[in-house]
Amino acid sequence: MNLDNLLEVKTGFSSFRPGQKEIIQDVLFKKDVIALLPTGGGKSLCYQLPGYALRGTVVIVSPLLSLMEDQVQQLRSSGEKSVVALNSFLTYSEKEKLLSIDLNSYKYLFISPEMLQVDKWIKKLQSVRIDMFVVDEAHCVSQWGHDFRTDYLKLGTVKKLLGEPPTLALTATATKAVIKDIQTFLCMSDPVFHINSLDRPNIALKVEEVINIQQKKERLLELVTDLQPPGIIYFSSRTKTEELYAYLTENGINKIAFYHAGLTQEQRILIQQQFLMDQIDIICCTSAFGMGINKSNVRYVLHYHQPTQMESYVQEIGRAGRGGNQSIALLLKSKEDAMLPEFIIGNELPDLQWVSFILQNLVKKYVEIESLSKQQMKVWIEEYPEQESHWRYLFFQLNEFLERHGKLNITSLEQCIFEIQSRIEKRTSMKRSKLEEFNKWTTTSLCRRKELLLYFDENMSNRIEQCCDNCGLILDIYSKKLKNTPTSNFDEPVSWEKVLKKIFWQEDEN
Known part of the structure; x- marks a missing residue:
């Protein structure tokens, strides 16, 4: 099979991104595969394209409803109609209808780990020819499975009940320990590993010390006022998310919204779509926002509070610069809220x-x-x-x-x-221990990029001009004052074709 031809026919793209073709080849050879591609590296294509070459159904385990709906809509917008998501958005009658029909008519079937614990859905899926079992954002097996979403740890058992189809585990960030967890809990006896670099050279890294909470608020306002949008600001609590959203709006920041798990599903999906459509420039959010966000022009990610581990940090900053533009990840650090991560860990x-x-x-x-x-x-x-x-x-x-x-x-x-x-x-x-490692990283005087990559057992290959604050940064590059420079496409004229593509989910992401 000529994968290059299939890629062009089905997606319109003339070439694969680094790592994609090799992953797809092993998937089509019916091997179990664990694949690490950086955020924005085109992980979804690694199961979408094989689906066209396989006779049976591709089952995709997806962690979030919003992500699942986004993936479904993107497939439908590309012309693929044989796709469905089994989740709580379905009405009772819609679920009953799906239980009564032949699901073999669907090429792509998205489902959550929790739905895979429901006996009637397992029985239904046992009647389906499943040619590939995909676990998207597979780091959740380790990161969430041991804590509040233990159904992730049962996916290996589910896979056996479904006839042990070839399995593809996809993630953007994983240490050796996380990869081992993925292999163990997905019952992958002899997987092929495709571990690509997680470095994002176009994202500069900066940690900025502030004296106290008041100075942190003021500095946040300065940065949001000056930096080119779109941007994402992460907080560690719902209360602070809403409080700082109010503070920014009161001080003249427009096109801004807040997002956390306390909002209804409808509210969250609406805000996410407004952000994707550039109707909102800035999102104040908890870690509930961002996974799988297919937005190419995010220019900055700010952390008002630090995450509790390096894995979360890398996942969150990876939402910037997906279109290749120069972007920045900036963490504000204050001794006054140093105990917050410890408190979070103690209550998880x-x-x-x-x-x-x-x-x-x-x-x-x-x-x-x-x-x-x-x-x-x-x-x-x-x-x-x-x-x-x-x-x-x-x-x-x-x-x-x-x-x-x-x-x-x-x-x-x-x-x-x-x-x-x-x-x-x-x-x-x-x-x-992970928090201690991350704290060391925030206070290091060495190259932050090099130290970050070493945490994931990767060596830094090339020196980058806009690397990190310890190597030297020109912060003005990310300023609104320079939004017409070649590094930015923020002010490109928006054609009616581009608007229609956004409306129908056809961003040029593969």
């Missing part, structure tokens, strides 16, 4: 005393537990909705204990508490 997993209290009460109530139903978990979550992620974590760990030991009762209670608490302590310790 259940408190040890809470775990002990809950398990003791379960034994008192049920005397002996041999199995747990999803309905029981649902009842628990409804009783304690503010602790949903903790309940999901505990439910997963308790099921794991029951599989190993058979039952939970007064005799095995102490062992169960000990095992679950040990896992929490180990996971929390690992997160603190």
